[in-house]
Amino acid sequence: MQSISWKVLAATAIGALGARANAQHLIDIAIGQSQGKIATGVFQVQDANIAPMLSQRVFIAEFGVFPDFTNNPGLDSLAGAFQPGSQIGFNILKALRKWDGTSFPQSAAGIPPEQIQIKLGPAANVRLTPTTDVPVPGFGLAVSTGTNAGEFHHHPGYTLLDPASDGLYLLELELWSTQPGLANSLPYWMVFSQNASEDELREAATWVRMNLWAPDCGADLNNDGVVDDSDFVYFVNAYNYYLCDPPGCPTDLNGDWVTDDQDFILFAMQYDGFLCP
Ligand SMILES: [Ca+2]
Ligand SMILES: [Ca+2]
Numbered sequence: 617m618q619s620i621s622w623k624v625l626a627a628t629a630i631g632a633l634g635a636r637a638n639a640q641h642l643i644d645i646a647i648g649q650s651q652g653k654i655a656t657g658v659f660q661v662q663d664a665n666i667a668p669m670l671s672q673r674v675f676i677a678e679f680g681v682f683p684d685f686t687n688n689p690g691l692d693s694l695a696g697a698f699q700p701g702s703q704i705g706f707n708i709l710k711a712l713r714k715w716d717g718t719s720f721p722q723s724a725a726g727i728p729p730e731q732i733q734i735k736l737g738p739a740a741n742v743r744l745t746p747t748t749d750v751p752v753p754g755f756g757l758a759v760s761t762g763t764n765a766g767e768f769h770h771h772p773g774y775t776l777l778d779p780a781s782d783g784l785y786l787l788e789l790e791l792w793s794t795q796p797g798l799a800n801s802l803p804y805w806m807v808f809s810q811n812a813s814e815d816e817l818r819e820a821a822t823w824v825r826m827n828l829w830a831p832d833c834g835a836d837l838n839n840d841g842v843v844d845d846s847d848f849v850y851f852v853n854a855y856n857y858y859l860c861d862p863p864g865c866p867t868d869l870n871g872d873w874v875t876d877d878q879d880f881i882l883f884a885m886q887y888d889g890f891l892c893p
Contacts, residue, residue, distance in 0.1 A: 641659045641666055641692050642658075642659050642661070642666070642861070643688055643689055643690075643862070643863065644659070644688075644689045644690045644691065644692035644769075644771075644863070645657070645658070645672075645675055645689045645690070645691050645692065645804075645863060645864075646658050646659045646668035646669070646670065646692060646693065647668075647670075647691055647692065647693045647697070647704070647768060647791065647801075648668050648670050648693055648694065648697045649697065649698070649798060650670045650838075650839040650840065651839065651840065651841060652797070652798070652799055653798070653799045653800065653801055653802065654704065654791045654792070654793055654798060654799070654800065654801040655670035655671070655801060655802075655839050656670065656672060656673055656675075656791070656801055656802075656804045657669045657670035657671050657672040657839070657864070657866060658672050658863060658864050658865070658866060659692070660850055660853060660854065661853075662849070662853060666694075667850070668693070668694060669837045669838060669839075669850050669866050669867075670838060670839040671831075671834070671836055671837050671838065671839040671866045672864040672865070672866040673802060673803070673804040673805065673829050673831075674804070674805045674807065674821050674824045674825045674829055674864055675689055675804065675805070675806050675807070675821075675862075675863040675864045676806075676807050676808075676809070676817050676818070676821050676862050676863055676864065677689060677774065677806050677807070677808045677809070677863065678808070678809045678817070679774075679776055679808060679809065679810045679811075680810075680811070684775055684776040684777075684780045684810070685773060685774065685775045685776075686773075686774055686808070687736075687771040687772065687773045687774065688771065688863075689862075689863040690769065690770060690771035690772070691704075691768060691769070691770055691771075691772075691791075692767075692768070692769045693766075693767055693768045693769065694767065695760070695764040695765060695766050695767040696765065696766040696767070697766055697767065697768065698759045698766050698767075698768055698793065698795055698798075699759065699766065699795040699796075700759055700760060700761040700765040700766050701758070701759060701761050702758075702759045702793060702794045702795040703756030703757060703758055703759065703793070703794045704756060704757060704759060704768050704791055704792070704793050704794075705754050705755050705756030705757065705791070705792055705793075706734070706754035706755075706772075706789050706790065706791055706792070707751055707752065707753050707754050707789065707790050707792065707800075708734070708743060708745055708746065708751060708752040708754060708787070708788070708789060709751050709788040709789060709790055709803055710746075710749045710751075710788045711724075711727045711745060711746050711747055711748055711749050712727060712728060712730060712731060712732055712745045712785050712786065712787060713726045713727065713728070713785070713786040714726065714727075714728040714730070714783055714784065714785055714786075715783055715784035715785075715786070715812075715816070715820045718823075719823060719827070720784075720786045720820070720823065720824065720828075724748070724749075727747065727748070728781075728785070729779060730776055730777055730778070730779065730780060730781065730785065731744050731745045731747070731777045732744070732745045732774055732775065732776055732777070732785065732787055732808070733745075733773075733774070733775040733777060734754065734772050734773070734774055735772065735773045735775070736755075736757065736770060736771070736772040736773060737755075737757065740755070741755045743755065744777075745787065754789075756792075756794065757770045757772075759795075774787075774806075774808065776808065776810055780810065781810070782810050782811040782812065783810055783812060784807060784808065784809055784810070784812050784816060784817060784820045785807070785808045785810065786805060786806075786807055786808075786820075786824065787805065787806045787807075787808065788803055788804075788805050788828075789803070789804055789805075789806065790802070790803050790804070791804075805824050805828060805829070807820050807821045807824060818873045821864075822871040822872070822873070825871050826871055832892070832893050833886060833892035833893060834866070834869045834882070834886070835847055835851070835869060835882065835883045835886035835887060836886070836892050837850040837851060837866055837867065838850065841891075841892055842890060842891055842892060843883075843886045843887045843889065843890060843891075843892065844887070844890065847883075847887070848883075848887065850866075850867065851867050851875075851879075851880075851883050854867035854875040855867070855875050855876070855879070855880060860873050860874050860875050867879060867883075869882040869883060870882060
């Protein structure tokens with residue numbers, strides 16, 4: 617396996633940011649199929665296209681589209697990603713947790729009085745986060761059949777219920793599909809800000825990355841089980857533009873919300889190792 621050199625990195629030319637027509641996808645959680653499962657991630661602009669980096673499991677969100685409400689990020693896939701007419705839905709895996717300034721305590725003592733309501737579409741499509749760590753089955757939504765067949769693109773609404781106090785809230789979810797043979801996603805986390813600062817929000821998301829997710833092969837950016845040149849394309853694209861935008865930043869391998877030289881060192885170590893553990 618050839619090592620990556622700085623010269624290669626510097627010589628790799630990446631096209632200008634294009635695909636403005638696709639810009640609405642960039643704020644969403646990207647989903648697709650990877651290694652027999654639904655996988656979550658973010659979209660990246662590559663020349664005139666957008667490509668999903670299906671290796672991110674922590675996402676940030678902010679209430680306030682309306683008070684105590686947001687419907688961003690949505691869940692979005694490329695066309696053809698899933699079986700047309702199948703359904704993809706979510707399960708809520710745990711009770712909500714609230715940031716205490718240094719962590720999201722996982723004990724029952726860390727469960728706040730608030731709950732988050734998730735809602736979209738018909739009246740039956742309403743779910744509440746549980747008050748203990750008992751999973752709550754969610755509801756399914758359709759994969760497109762007509763134009764953009766096989767695309768899944770929906771924006772469930774998230775409402776923070778009273779007392780809706782300021783701070784940061786952690787929601788743990790998984791995705792399922794009615795498509796035969798497609799397994800549930802691994803758990804993913806949404807960190808919601810209720811009037812918290814951007815710095816606090818990113819600090820809390822990093823805590824989740826380091827403590828609950830703890831990826832052992834973060835450089836596998838396309839989530840195919842190996843770290844190779846395909847991942848390098850994603851990495852160098854983010855590196856060249858210093859990109860690290862919401863809702864998540866898979867190329868930020870050390871959790872400081874920039875993609876820079878420190879991440880390159882970590883990427884190169886895993887690239888040289890090739891196979892993920
Ligand atoms: Ca890979
Ligand atoms: Ca970083």
